[in-house]
Amino acid sequence: MKIAIVIPTFNEKDTLPNLIDKLVLEIKKIAEKFMIIIMDDASPDGTGKIAENLNKKYENITVVHRSSKMGIGAAYKEGFRIALDRFDPDLVVQMDADLSHDPAEIPGMIEKIQGCDYAIASRHLPSSSILGWGLQRKLIHSFAGTAARLCARIDIKDPTSGFRIFRKNVLKKVNFSEIRSEGFAFQVELLCYLKKLGLRGIEIPTKFVNRKEGKSKMDLDEALQFMKMCWRLLVNRI
Template identity: 35%
Template sequence: MVVPTYNEAENLEWIVGRLRAAQPGVDVLVVDDGSPDGTGQIADRLAAADPHVAVVHRTEKAGLGAAYRAGFRVALDAGYDVIGEMDADGSHQPEQLYRLLDALQDADLVIGSRWIPGGSIVNWPKSREALSRGGNLYVRLLLGIPVRDATAGYRLFRRATLEKIDIDQVRSTGYVFQTDMAYRTLQAGLRVVEVPIEFIERVRGDSKMSPDVATESLKSITKWGLRERARQVKRRLRRT
């Protein structure tokens, strides 16, 4: 399970401990982007005490997508057949990981979803819920994909999925990485399954989401959507 971190000193030991307790057979890879608050040192201490925990230290804060790409590459090179992702802030509950693992039997990518029946959120203001729901509706309409929570970050990929979509060619660096990966998986003809989770807003530390991050995501999704519509028009013209 790849867990990216930036200034998560208050949360890292707590969430890794919960993950190791909930799923003792799951290895953890912390990818720290040079956190100035000592998160990297905490990760090193956890790795020294537990052979199922490893750390990748990056020298700069280069975005969520870049951190995940680095972690996925390390996991692929190490030979893992299933590679997951989750936040370090406790919003993704390790105790619900079994839901994703069970669903992977019939999927190439499993997404822990807030916006399907059975999914829920805790401690979000209505404004943020509306933003997330609206953003995901925009993704569905513009990209034409059936995923209800394309922006979700609790996921499991099969090794073959990451290889088929060629993770090394993915260039998304911010939060739009999540939408990009779901879109690429579907474009490759692979199966995406959503399972319901309870998403809990962090209670310690600061969120990395900002208006600039949201704007960057919308711009990228709009560009991809217009490109997809252009391809559809060309295909129709060739048939006539």
């Protein structure tokens, strides 16, 4: 099996090396070939340089240096294209760099994807857990998830989860220029797009751990873009 893993980064110098060490260990157990693609948006903290050093340590890492902070969605659009064009993987994994997503969960997700088009690590199943969130973060998350489910009409309990695995053919069907969101809203708009294509995802329980290092990139501007995307999906029914 060939697996590509796309990881967007912006100022993640404290967590990226640890994540890559863990990821390589896990992915080697299940993949015949793998490629890790780090999409760095010119992080001022030097994440790009750290990624280059990891690229010397492990031969399966590709680092893409983007010219400025252009958004997590834009990074994924480019990263997915690179994965498909350069590597032709069976599966494509997307995950955050801040150690909130445990690479050890990937083999279980791959097992469960059988018979489905994509898998989502869901924080809202009976055996899921979220460690380290305060009340404010929980409320924002809950509001965003509800707005996304209602506006995009998707029957997914955790539509904002950024830990997912797609079959190659699923991503090949997506015309990424039709997905307008460049920021966090991309996660929901992509699910809406996949639903329109008649593709089916499965949610798998996850243990999500709040970041201990670095800062969240979810800010007011991202929140506004997210609400605009929800409104657009609701009004245009796209």
